[in-house]
Amino acid sequence: MEDRHVFVCESVKTLENRFLGIDGFQVTYNSLLRNFTTWKIGGPVWAMIWVPDITSFMITTAALDETGIPWRILGKGSNVLFPDTGYQGVIVRLAGECALVRRPKTTLLEAGGGTTLARVVSVSLQESLSGGEFLVGIPGTVGGALMVNAGCFGREIGDLVESVLVRDRKGKIHWLEGEHAGFCYRNSFLRDGRFSVMKARFRFTASSADRVRERIRKFNRIRKLTQPVGEHSAGCVFKNPEKEFAAKIIDSLGLKGLRSGDAQVSPKHSNFIINRGTATARQVQFLMEWVRSEVYRSRKLLLENEIEVW
Ligand SMILES: Cc1cc2nc3c(=O)[nH]c(=O)nc-3n(C[C@H](O)[C@H](O)[C@H](O)COP(=O)(O)OP(=O)(O)OC[C@H]3O[C@@H](n4cnc5c(N)ncnc54)[C@H](O)[C@@H]3O)c2cc1C
Structure with missing residues (x-):
């Protein structure tokens, strides 16, 4: 080694x-x-x-x-x-250039793979473009978000994608149409094919700054009310099983607040595990397996990871 x-x-x-x-x-x-x-x-x-x-x-x-x-x-x-x-x-x-946003056409924004979603949302507000407001509060980049087709409030980033510039596993670079990227619930072909996202073009609708701002505020408000914003976490740990919410199931089993060292099932949102200070990966994984086995024992549902364990 x-x-x-x-x-x-x-x-x-x-x-x-x-x-x-x-x-x-x-x-x-x-x-x-x-x-x-x-x-x-x-x-x-x-x-x-x-x-x-x-x-x-x-x-x-x-x-x-x-x-x-x-x-x-x-x-x-x-x-x-x-x-x-x-x-x-x-x-x-x-x-650098891989984290910039441009506006090549009236309702199109082009963002580098390293651009934060916060930046995409703020440019869409500046340009009075609507459609991406739901991304506010997701603390990732364009590349990370496209890998898992990040989404919330019933919307997903894949819905906005016109095309993606990728480097494939063989080291070739090419544009891929959004509809060929295989976006589905928290997954995509980009992830399965181990593509690298260099940039993406997003389709928006022309609107007014006031309306875009109001929608951003609304989504921010809901997040603050329902999620442990400001705590160290990685968002939802498990994917939602079909027609159910993982958080509701975990909650119903009384697992809210469960701890392993400094890792804790968030008292505010049961599908978040927060790091209260010095949590280790082992403690988080222990907690995840505990929750998964309790859910399986009582509901015969096997929760799938939403987060990636490297
Ligand atoms: C408080 C909080 C709230 C959240 N809310 C949501 C939510 O509402 N909805 C949601 O879907 N997620 C949510 N998340 C999870 C997370 O923010 C998203 O999944 C986000 O899209 C991940 O982006 P990232 O840049 O951080 O990716 P990373 O965590 O850095 O990487 C994730 C994966 O993507 C790969 N990757 C990153 N960039 C590229 C690239 N350019 N090309 C190829 N592969 C790449 C990495 O190799 C890795 O495999 C939340 C997380 C937190 C902490």
């Missing part, structure tokens, strides 16, 4: 030298993943690389693939549980 660690760090160092002086290309070694996730959980990653544009992303990932170094993109880390032992590979983050 030690040799492998040295090999990965040396390979990344070579890449770093190649990009010397390129604005925005940055590398860190052995950073703690807990500093890059909303759960504030996770051990060290061997190397983390910030790429400022698609070209540097393509060169970086081709080099990593060539040397067989495992790598994955991380957005805002709001849907992942990293192990306490961390990630033995390279994490790539999309920055």
Whole structure:
């Protein structure tokens, strides 16, 4: 393992030298993943690389693939549980041009894969474009959201997608029509096919700033009333079973507030597990398995993870 660690760090160092002086290309070694996730959980990653544009992303990932170094993109880390032992590979983050929003057509916004949903919502407000207000309060990026077809209040991000620019597993880059991305409840072909999302074009409807603002406020209000906003979490831990709500089931079994160390089933929303301070991945997983087995025992329903465990 030690040799492998040295090999990965040396390979990344070579890449770093190649990009010397390129604005925005940055590398860190052995950073703690807990500093890059909303759960504030996770051990060290061997190397983390910030790429400022698609070209540097393509060169970086081709080099990593060539040397067989495992790598994955991380957005805002709001849907992942990293192990306490961390990630033995390279994490790539999309920055600079990969996190910008443009308006190529009247009702179309184009956003880089690393753009936060908050930024997309704020640009849509500036431009008086309606349709994406429900995304407010989802603390992820465009790439992370498209992977799982993030949604709430009866809407999903896939409904807005006109097309997505992806890098496929073979390292080829191409546009994919939204309707061919296989968006379904908390999943997509993008995820199954291990595509990297470089940018996406979203369709909106022309509206007025006042109406867009009012809808944003409404969704924000509901979130604050029903979810532990401000606590460290990764949103809903389990997918909803067909025609049911996981939170309601967990609640009905009296599991609200259940704790394992500093990990706790949120007293406000039973499908959230919050980190009250120093929770570990093991404690979260213990709690998840406890809840899953209780639900199975009493309802014969096997809850599926909504979050990703790396
Ligand atoms: C308080 C709170 C509320 C939430 N509310 C909601 C909600 O209402 N609805 C909902 O659906 N989710 C919700 N979530 C979960 C989460 O915010 C979403 O799933 C979000 O879309 C994840 O985006 P991310 O950038 O954080 O992805 P990450 O957690 O960083 O990554 C998730 C996965 O996507 C991959 N990925 C990230 N970027 C890319 C890319 N550019 N290309 C390819 N793969 C990529 C990663 O490799 C990983 O496999 C909530 C989370 C929190 C903490």
